Amino acid sequence: CFKGNAQIVMVAAGAGHSAAVGTEGSVWTWGMGGCLGDMEDRHFPTLLAGTAFDKGKSALVAVGGCHTMVVLNKGELWAWGLNDSGQHGTAGPDKVKLAPALVGGEDVIGGSPVRMVEARTCG
16 A cells, blocks of 8 residues: 555554554555545545655654644654644644644744654544
8 A cells, every 4th residue: 555665664543544654754644634634535545745844754653533743753743634622732723734734842832852742532
């Protein structure tokens, strides 16, 4: 299912979608579109654009019921997908983030590097 020579080192599964991280820091997602951020259902793993994380490499991935969070090797936390209850940890009017957005790390609100991530959805 993973095109090319992708070697997957981590997989996370949520209620409506899944995500995987490759050895080279790539991120693959598939499932219901709203969970993926782009509103298009994908039934096969799809590689996120290389520029999605400002040229950073992904180290960890976690998914909630319908949102995704990635920690980069430099300690930044990125999130996208459903955000109707503030799942990304950010305030604002966005009910769905269509693309990964930086939400945590040293350069965000004076925070510390992120070393671990877990995503959940209560309902």
